[in-house]
Amino acid sequence: MNVCSARPRPGIWAPWWRLLMGFIALSTVLRLGLLLHTGDRADLHWWSVLHVLGLGLAFDVIAGLAFCAPLAVFLAVWPRRAYAHPLGRFWLSAGYVLWCFLLLCVAASEIVFWEEFGTRFNFIAVDYLLYTHEVIGNIRESYPVGLWLSAVALVAMGLVALNRRVWLAERAAPAGGVMRDRVWPMVLRLALCALGLWMGQASWKHSLSHPQDQSLSGNGVFEFFSALRHNELDYEHFYQSLPTEEALRRMRQQLPTPHARLASDDPHDLTRRVDYGEAEKRWNVVLISVESLSADFMARFGNRQGLTPRLDALARQSLLFTHLYATGTRTVRGLEALSLAVPPTPGQSIVKRPHNEGLFTLGQVFHDKGYDTRYVYGGYGYFDNMNAFFSANGYEVVDRGAMVSAEVHHENIWGVADEDLFTLALRQADASHARGRPSFMHVMTTSNHRPFTYPEGRIDIPSKTGRDGGVKYTDWAIGDFIDRASHKPWFAHTLFVIVADHCASSAGKTDLPVERYHIPAMVFAPGLVAPREEGRLASQIDLAPTLLGLLKFRYHSRFMGHDLMDLEPGRERAFISTYQDLGVLRGDRLLRLDPREGAHVVKVLDGHATPEPAAMDWDDVADAISWYQSAAWAYHHDGLRALSVNTVAHANTADRRR
CATH class of the missing domain: 3.40.720.10 (Alkaline Phosphatase, subunit A)
Known part of the structure; x- marks a missing residue:
């Protein structure tokens, strides 16, 4: 046999590279599919599409490194002789099928989640993970789960079979020893994963102005763990705010109505x-x-x-x-x-x-x-x-x-x-x-x-x-x-x-x-x-x-x-929100507060918010901010606690004195 003409055997890290590339490729195809499915709810100009795809690629690489991190450890410790043993090859095949199966299931879950909520994974997905009985039951009753999982499993097995030379070929003995060919490559890959997770920020998406574009640019795996880490936002840290005393003073002016008077003179009491x-x-x-x-x-x-x-x-x-x-x-x-x-x-x-x-x-x-x-x-x-x-x-x-x-x-x-x-x-x-x-x-x-x-x-x-x-x-x-x-x-x-x-x-x-x-x-x-x-x-x-x-x-x-x-005319307002964006609706103006851009006002026409900026007096803006800031302050300073008998008695005394 001519050794020079023989095909080189895949290196020990070939499966890791193949899985990473497959993760990125599938994530990109999914993003394109969601973009086409979203239609006119997204900004489909060519430059915005390039922005979405480029930013999405960055998220995909970070998420892919995290997804493949267990495989890096596995390949570093899996013994060479196991590649030749039938039982070792069986477990190796099963492991690769499981990885591909999980990858495809995550993609399918993102499609279902997008169909239901019009966004990538967020706090809702985190919540649902904690209530697996209801959520899995809901999915089973809503979709042909058995058929879908069977199809996903067949596709996963097909992918492994098509790539069996990469997955299962007997590895050459490490030429440079265990440290050079196994340990250091594993450490490098895990370090890249940690660096990506440390540097990657969900706020990168906010370089895109359109909300659907922001969602499309994200990666479901990255978004899920980002939501898991940021379950609650500190209002004064992330949002435009007022000095606490001013916010509470404004609330004490806005809360009373003719038959609901302040119960005390304490400037912190609402x-x-x-x-x-x-x-x-x-x-x-x-x-x-x-x-x-x-x-x-x-x-x-x-x-x-x-x-x-x-x-x-x-x-x-x-x-x-x-x-x-x-x-x-x-x-x-x-x-x-x-x-x-x-x-x-x-x-x-x-x-x-x-x-x-x-x-x-x-x-x-x-x-x-x-x-x-x-x-x-x-x-x-x-x-x-x-x-x-x-x-x-x-x-x-x-x-x-x-x-x-x-x-x-x-x-x-x-x-x-x-x-x-x-x-x-x-x-x-x-x-x-x-x-x-x-x-x-x-x-x-x-x-x-x-x-x-x-x-x-x-x-x-x-x-x-x-x-x-x-x-x-x-x-x-x-x-x-x-x-x-x-x-x-x-x-x-x-x-x-x-x-x-x-x-x-x-x-x-x-x-x-x-x-x-x-x-x-x-x-x-x-x-x-x-x-x-x-x-x-x-x-x-x-x-x-x-x-x-x-x-x-x-x-x-x-x-x-x-x-x-009991509310005097002209004082009406309404509050609308997502997990991060907070809005105050007053007449034909919507004030939006978010952690990226502070406060800005847009016009509302026929019950629909427009992208058109609108003017709002600073006092009105500050009053609107004080609602959210005071609510967050009250929650953390017992201002929403049930009133004790002594508190009510004290308030009655103060009211009689007035």
């Missing part, structure tokens, strides 16, 4: 004493927060598909808020706004943060008034930390564990169908009425959520066919609940408050697409609250104090929302 000078109404309250109910699903807001016939009918008989905005894009943000009535602080929702017990909540106010106070959920409340948060803040949690199988018509991984959830809620209300106690319930629906499954025969859209069916079934279930409740002895003295937790989609052409935060809210109470439309700009955090205002409750408040019925 507590108000709320007193309407009327007798309190001991009505029952059922607060229904509806999963992903965008305003544009309803006919009142322009929808022509007939998805919400029951809600549209209820809206005509209710106090309907037509210009109300959700604070965020996830259920935990909606729960935070509805229970705590505070603007969203950057990072994770307070519902999911540690040490969030003993806070001033809507449930605590009702509890102190002698109400039975419950959070009712059709799934298992450990998800999203709901059990821990609500049970530690004035609520009794009633979840899926309170139901037996015979009571359930249908369930999926998120919980029971909404009609069964409402059966559970009716049972709780009946129990309170039997004890002669008023009841406050916060009921959280789940059916308008992928995989969009529900009992057959309820609506004219088959189960598991998409969002439209989820919306229409939830609408049917709410109408059925009201019908059943109308026959109860407690119905005539009950307020039914129906509001969305957030919109169905948060992706848009701007960083904070205003139209993707517009949600419906209504108070249905025949004979108690006169039907009418309230068109003033409002925030989700205003709903709790407005509800308590309808009941004319006297209490000391640490809410940062306003009673809309």
Whole structure:
């Protein structure tokens, strides 16, 4: 045999190079595919495409080095003789198949995540990793997972087979010894990985002005671990801020309304004493927060598909808020706004943060008034930390564990169908009425959520066919609940408050697409609250104090929302946010705060934010900043804590002195 004509055997590090190149190539193809799929939501000018691809390549290299780091250690320690042994070759093949399988699964997961959220992995992906039962169950019920995984496994095995000469060839004996051919190359590769992770910053994406371009330039693996490291952002460190004393002074000027006066002269105290000078109404309250109910699903807001016939009918008989905005894009943000009535602080929702017990909540106010106070959920409340948060803040949690199988018509991984959830809620209300106690319930629906499954025969859209069916079934279930409740002895003295937790989609052409935060809210109470439309700009955090205002409750408040019925005209504002970008909406102006560019103002036309800069007086900008800065300050300095008896007594004394 002519040695010179023989093909050289691959070096020991050939598999590492092949896997790294494969990671980068697949990441680039995925980026191009997502860019084409995104269409006009991205900036498709050739120079921006080059910018996206170039920046994306940098993220891909860093993420690829991290992905291949275990392989570098493996190749350095795998003995040469194992390449020739059948068992060694088997485990080697299995290992390479597993690496390729993981690589392809990550790419497939990114596609699914993009389809659902319109972005790369972020805090949501981190959250979902912590709740594998619900998330994996949701994926299994929404997609043909077995078929997909089988196909991915076959592709992974095919890739290994096609590259078997690189993966499995017997390695030549190290010519320069173990240190030169194994240890030092491994150390170099791990050092490059560490350097890339140390230097790489998610903020590199912000050199791109378009939000979709920023998402496209990222790498899912890199984004995931970046989100894991930065779960909460320190407001004063990352955002344009004021001196703390000034921010609190401005908040003390903005929070009071005619019937909610400051409770003390302490410049750090944002507590108000709320007193309407009327007798309190001991009505029952059922607060229904509806999963992903965008305003544009309803006919009142322009929808022509007939998805919400029951809600549209209820809206005509209710106090309907037509210009109300959700604070965020996830259920935990909606729960935070509805229970705590505070603007969203950057990072994770307070519902999911540690040490969030003993806070001033809507449930605590009702509890102190002698109400039975419950959070009712059709799934298992450990998800999203709901059990821990609500049970530690004035609520009794009633979840899926309170139901037996015979009571359930249908369930999926998120919980029971909404009609069964409402059966559970009716049972709780009946129990309170039997004890002669008023009841406050916060009921959280789940059916308008992928995989969009529900009992057959309820609506004219088959189960598991998409969002439209989820919306229409939830609408049917709410109408059925009201019908059943109308026959109860407690119905005539009950307020039914129906509001969305957030919109169905948060992706848009701007960083904070205003139209993707517009949600419906209504108070249905025949004979108690006169039907009418309230068109003033409002925030989700205003709903709790407005509800308590309808009941004319006297209490000391640490809410940062306003009673809309008590707010002087011209002071309206709303808050919208992502995990990083914070917005304050006032009239036709949107002030956006972010960690990169500080504060800037754009015009809002017909409910849509535009890229066009707009002028805003500095006092208005500073007032807007003070909302978010004060909320973050209050959370970290016990300003959102439940009020003790001594605190309330002190506030009453100070109020009498004035």
